[in-house]
Amino acid sequence: MEFWLRYDLRSPEFAAPVSALAQTAIEQAEWADTRGFAAVQLSEHHGSADNYNPSPLLLGAAIAARTKNMRLAPVVIVPLQDPVRLAEDVCVLDQLSMGRVELTAALGYVPSEFEMFGVSMKDRGARTDRALQVLRAAFDGRPFDFDGRQGTISPRAHSEAGPPLFVGGSVPAAARRAGKYGDGFYPMTGSEGMIGEYERACADHGRPVGPIITAPPPNYIHVSRDPERDWERIAPYVMHESNSYAQLAKELGQQTPYAEVETVDDLRKLGTYLVLTPEECIDYLRPHRDKHHMVFAMLTGGLDPDLSWESLELLAAEVVPVLQADAEPGASS
Incomplete structure (x- = not known):
């Protein structure tokens, strides 16, 4: 993965x-460039x-x-x-x-x-x-x-x-x-x-079968030391994204994994968004290691850059190295 x-x-x-x-996106990409x-x-x-x-x-x-x-x-x-x-x-x-x-x-x-x-x-x-x-x-x-x-x-x-x-x-x-x-x-x-x-x-067409990009659900993971606290902190931003996509899908008559939500409890029940500790994130992703990649949308819904950096730094320090070590030949989990 x-x-x-x-x-x-x-x-x-x-x-x-x-x-x-x-600017945050550019700075985060530069920072992440040497961190896996x-x-x-x-x-x-x-x-x-x-x-x-x-x-x-x-x-x-x-x-x-x-x-x-x-x-x-x-x-x-x-x-x-x-x-x-x-x-x-x-x-x-x-x-x-x-x-x-x-x-x-x-x-x-x-x-x-x-x-x-x-x-x-x-x-x-x-x-x-x-x-x-x-x-x-x-x-x-x-x-x-x-x-x-x-x-x-x-x-x-x-x-x-x-x-x-x-x-x-x-x-x-x-x-x-x-x-x-x-x-x-x-x-x-x-x-x-x-x-x-x-x-x-x-x-x-006589072409070789190329890579098929598949990623596991959900659509967003926020890595946190204190998930209960951070659900409240990220809620306005992820609510905005979920509601925006859900409203558009409704207008177009399309199916979507998003839904219109009003509360943090609604968000948590939806399952499209997760707030996990580093250990929980590792446990969640391990069964999906056969997938091509996992995407982390660091500024979902315009997420506050400080909150975004907190999540990215935990992800890079405590999640990515563990899962990459799992993938090394001879590794066991």
Whole structure:
């Protein structure tokens, strides 16, 4: 199991400003770079009332300048992007980071975001295919050719084969795209059944089955010396995240692991969020060691940076080394 950090820079009215959260994210990534963390995941949404980060590649560039080891794993809503400019930006980020980019292409699902960009949601599948074609050509060092547009992306990525390209999603079409264009598949929550679809698509297109990124639940773990105290301290922030996702899912008629909550007891019963001591965190994660990675969203809902640092320092000092030692040959638990 790898340990990842994740940042989306949500900044609701009661939280720290975006600038403070962004600086915290950069500083935490730099600090974690030599403490056993493998990657930092950067998410994207647009027009959010709570300032959700719309530019994961820009944040990735800032983090690249302050780190040397961690992979940069932006999740980009590709049908909203011009595919040529997206390929250029990803290749430049790979150059800046000396080959540490690992891109996940997402389809997007929020109608208002597509309206902002003047893109019809009916076209998102076709636009995603075009973007993946251009990205694949750029990473392979080939010219692209689509809709009368031709050219070659320059400079190429730093990595000889280009950044690993994952396709994310929870429907069969996403699995098929991953098999056709991707180097791996990132099935989203509740979509483990898509793995077989992905493997069949790889066979159909003569491509090897790549890594399948799976992570254990829940969606958030806060490591604490005093969980009872810290449930109260983190509650406003994680309530904001849970309520935001739940309200959006309700509007769209989609299923979600999130729910609208009003109290700490509601949060605890939900199971999506956990506050654990270092020992409890180790016990919780040990059965999931076969998973690809565990993501720790250190600034969930605009979490106070001081609380975030407390959790990260405990995680790095008392959880990560133990689980990494477990994974060493000959280790027993």
